[in-house]
Amino acid sequence: MFKINDNYLKLPGSYLFSTIARKVSAFQEANPDKQIIRLGIGDVTQPLAPAVIDALHAAVDEMAHAETFRGYAPDLGYDFLRNAIADHDYRQRGVDIAADEIFVSDGAKSDSGNIGDIFSVDNKIAVCDPVYPVYVDTNAMAGRTGDYIEDKQSWSNVIYMPCTAETNFAPQLPKETPDIIYLCFPNNPTGSAITKNELQAWVDYANKNGSVIIYDAAYEAYISEKDVPHTVYECEGARTCAIELRSFSKNAGFTGVRLGFTVIPKDLKCGGVMLHSLWARRHGTKFNGAPYIVQRAGEAVYSEEGQKQTNEQIAYYMNNAKTILTGLKEAGYTVSGGVNAPYIWLKTPDNMTSWEFFDHLLEHANVVGTPGSGFGPSGEGYFRLTAFGSYENTVAAIDRIKKM
Numbered sequence: 001m002f003k004i005n006d007n008y009l010k011l012p013g014s015y016l017f018s019t020i021a022r023k024v025s026a027f028q029e030a031n032p033d034k035q036i037i038r039l040g041i042g043d044v045t046q047p048l049a050p051a052v053i054d055a056l057h058a059a060v061d062e063m064a065h066a067e068t069f070r071g072y073a074p075d076l077g078y079d080f081l082r083n084a085i086a087d088h089d090y091r092q093r094g095v096d097i098a099a100d101e102i103f104v105s106d107g108a109k110s111d112s113g114n115i116g117d118i119f120s121v122d123n124k125i126a127v128c129d130p131v132y133p134v135y136v137d138t139n140a141m142a143g144r145t146g147d148y149i150e151d152k153q154s155w156s157n158v159i160y161m162p163c164t165a166e167t168n169f170a171p172q173l174p175k176e177t178p179d180i181i182y183l184c185f186p187n188n189p190t191g192s193a194i195t196k197n198e199l200q201a202w203v204d205y206a207n208k209n210g211s212v213i214i215y216d217a218a219y220e221a222y223i224s225e226k227d228v229p230h231t232v233y234e235c236e237g238a239r240t241c242a243i244e245l246r247s248f249s250k251n252a253g254f255t256g257v258r259l260g261f262t263v264i265p266k267d268l269k270c271g272g273v274m275l276h277s278l279w280a281r282r283h284g285t286k287f288n289g290a291p292y293i294v295q296r297a298g299e300a301v302y303s304e305e306g307q308k309q310t311n312e313q314i315a316y317y318m319n320n321a322k323t324i325l326t327g328l329k330e331a332g333y334t335v336s337g338g339v340n341a342p343y344i345w346l347k348t349p350d351n352m353t354s355w356e357f358f359d360h361l362l363e364h365a366n367v368v369g370t371p372g373s374g375f376g377p378s379g380e381g382y383f384r385l386t387a388f389g390s391y392e393n394t395v396a397a398i399d400r401i402k403k404m
């Protein structure tokens with residue numbers, strides 16, 4: 001008789017976005033004349049940059065001719081893309097990462113979930129709270145998180161690092177030493193960032209304690225402040241303790257195209273074993289490479305035109321972020337984020353719970369956001385708005401909130 005992986009049965013239902021969708025459609029049905037504005041989901045809305053579209057078309061044409069047709073891609077990625085990444089994202093920032101330390105993938109969600117394959121089930125993880133839910137859920141699937149405690153909305157064997165106004169939305173070094181530390185900066189959902197010195201303290205901590213940092217830099221392109229690091233490898237010693245995850249989703253609008261990469265320096269070892277070798281083995285066995293066409297599109301992001309055009313898209317979203325941030329401040333809300341990230345995190349007024357504020361906003365402003373409690377227990381009393389809508393909708397949403 002076969003047996004299932006019953007760790008899956010321990011997972012609480014993923015009610016956040018389905019509950020939001022249900023509430024929004026019930027409201028729309030009851031109020032068919034109301035124009036709802038959605039600032040809830042973290043998906044981009046701008047079309048792909050012309051340089052990316054041109055590269056996609058050219059690569060598709062190559063596939064039409066026997067001389068230029070490509071089959072399976074190299075497991076770890078085409079050299080043209082790995083070299084462009086190493087040069088642009090690392091070498092030009094004075095950071096020492098070689099092209100063969102870069103593993104091209106279909107996105108940061110899969111990588112952040114799959115990376116657990118190369119670690120023992122006995123490792124204890126630490127996560128920020130609130131947090132992008134994939135880190136915890138995938139560790140729960142692997143059997144690393146203990147049991148789910150319903151009334152605490154947390155797992156028995158996970159170290160939660162609260163990131164609230166009291167901690168300036170940054171995690172504090174935990175009392176209990178974790179084996180694997182997930183950090184994501186600029187952060188989803190709080191929109192906060194940490195300085196290079198703050199990140200250096202984590203790198204020093206990990207090296208001292210034999211922990212590994214999994215650093216999710218999916219929102220790196222949104223950094224506007226000088227002392228915020230673009231990569232964990234700006235920190236001294238990160239090559240021996242950190243893995244970095246990157247995505248083309250938010251810097252170039254690839255959410256539907258799918259492309260990302262993971263960096264594992266060859267100096268990162270457990271005993272004598274390089275994690276680089278384990279991930280290469282895992283990638284080679286379980287992944288057959290991101291599509292050639294998509295990797296060419298990724299390469300085009302790094303071209304002069306591609307950089308100019310994608311930077312304009314980021315500036316467009318960050319102008320929305322500024323509109324939300326200043327508008328909400330004028331309306332008397334306590335807000336953070338929105339400076340180095342496309343997310344604005346607000347304290348719910350009058351001690352409303354996150355879900356009470358969700359209903360209030362939907363009812364009175366016809367605006368949809370995301371309740372902070374959906375990202376972890378310390379998200380209670382907070383609310384996330386995203387800058388990924390159109391400028392017109394963003395302005396209209398803020399006008400309505402001001403009039404509430």
Ligand SMILES: Cc1ncc(COP(=O)(O)O)c(C=O)c1O
Nearest residue numbers: 107108109132188218247249260
């Ligand atoms: C922190 C974080 N990491 C990773 C991802 C997923 O990125 P990708 O689209 O590359 O899978 C997201 C998407 O919202 C995210 O917020």
